[in-house]
Amino acid sequence: MDVPTGEAADAPLDKPSVARMYDYYLGGFHNFAIDRQAADTVATLHPDVALVMRANRAFLRRAVHFLIVQGIDQFLDIGSGIPTVGNVHEVAQRENPAARVVYVDSDPVAVAHSAAILQGNDAAAIVQADARRPEQILSDPVVRRMLDFDRPLGVLIVALLHFIPDDGEAYGLVRAVRDAVAPGSYLVIGHGTMEGLPPERYAQMERLYAQTTNPGRFRSRAAVERFFEELTVLEPGIVHVPLWRPEGADDLFPPSTRTVHQLRRCRLQTVGVAFPHLLLTHWQGPLCIASTIFLI
Numbered sequence: 001m002d003v004p005t006g007e008a009a010d011a012p013l014d015k016p017s018v019a020r021m022y023d024y025y026l027g028g029f030h031n032f033a034i035d036r037q038a039a040d041t042v043a044t045l046h047p048d049v050a051l052v053m054r055a056n057r058a059f060l061r062r063a064v065h066f067l068i069v070q071g072i073d074q075f076l077d078i079g080s081g082i083p084t085v086g087n088v089h090e091v092a093q094r095e096n097p098a099a100r101v102v103y104v105d106s107d108p109v110a111v112a113h114s115a116a117i118l119q120g121n122d123a124a125a126i127v128q129a130d131a132r133r134p135e136q137i138l139s140d141p142v143v144r145r146m147l148d149f150d151r152p153l154g155v156l157i158v159a160l161l162h163f164i165p166d167d168g169e170a171y172g173l174v175r176a177v178r179d180a181v182a183p184g185s186y187l188v189i190g191h192g193t194m195e196g197l198p199p200e201r202y203a204q205m206e207r208l209y210a211q212t213t214n215p216g217r218f219r220s221r222a223a224v225e226r227f228f229e230e231l232t233v234l235e236p237g238i239v240h241v242p243l244w245r246p247e248g249a250d251d252l253f254p255p256s257t258r259t260v261h262q263l264r265r266c267r268l269q270t271v272g273v274a275f276p277h278l279l280l281t282h283w284q285g286p287l288c289i290a291s292t293i294f295l296i
């Protein structure tokens with residue numbers, strides 16, 4: 001396992017970090033007061049935000065499982081996040097112990113904790129890099145040594161592109177990856193969309209995220225579809241994450257103490273409808289949309 005250049009000690013603590021906020025939403029402990037405060041403020045605008053994150057995580061797990069079944073045995077996970085339950089190498093290597101995974105993230109805490117849990121795992125590594133510079137990722141010596149670009153690859157870009165607000169950089173990342181991989185590779189994208197969000201609520205969320213380490217910008221459905229141009233989109237197409245090949249009730253209703261807590265809060269404060277109805281209401285509305293694509 002290669003030792004990454006980033007250390008948690010480098011973590012900027014003057015701003016909330018989207019990686020640490022995500023960890024907090026998922027019930028992790030690699031976050032600080034500044035992150036929890038920002039995450040709680042977002043939750044007041046979007047009370048089921050933690051549920052969305054869990055649904056996203058479940059989507060990632062299903063996508064990796066799907067790719068393993070297709071025979072993919074090497075993964076490049078860009079914007080991989082702080083390790084949590086169901087990390088890509090765990091899902092992949094449970095089904096194929098020889099599967100190789102390279103994680104890429106720019107956040108020092110994500111990198112340090114990934115390095116710690118990957119100690120002794122020769123088939124997985126973490127690289128600290130900025131996804132806005134794909135050429136650096138694609139030429140990174142660890143990436144090149146671990147992954148064989150002459151064979152099909154599973155590329156995961158999940159819940160990252162909305163943290164790359166510049167269109168040139170976001171589409172440029174996807175284009176660079178598409179150009180680099182072998183025929184038969186798969187690309188998995190999860191992207192936040194403002195679809196169904198009241199514009200003023202979206203604007204408030206954008207302002208909140210502007211104060212974090214990675215200001216974000218959700219894109220419209222049409223803008224998200226552009227990432228998939230000239231690619232074959234697999235069934236069921238570009239859909240809200242829980243609807244992408246759900247395997248059971250948990251995929252539609254991911255359990256979580258904190259999520260339940262937030263939903264209860266929401267129920268009391270805003271709508272007062274039954275729990276499942278609330279979930280369904282929200283899932284018809286603003287959520288990440290995602291799809292898996294087959295590269296020809």
Ligand SMILES: C[S@@+](CC[C@H](N)C(=O)[O-])C[C@H]1O[C@@H](n2cnc3c(N)ncnc32)[C@H](O)[C@@H]1O
Pocket residue numbers: 018019022056057060078079080081082104105106107110129130131132157158159160163164190214
């Ligand atoms: C919401 S998390 C998603 C984690 C994981 N992909 C998932 O879906 O569970 C977004 C991650 O993208 C990382 N990130 C944001 N901007 C980045 C950039 N320019 N380069 C690399 N990583 C970035 C953040 O540090 C964070 O860990």
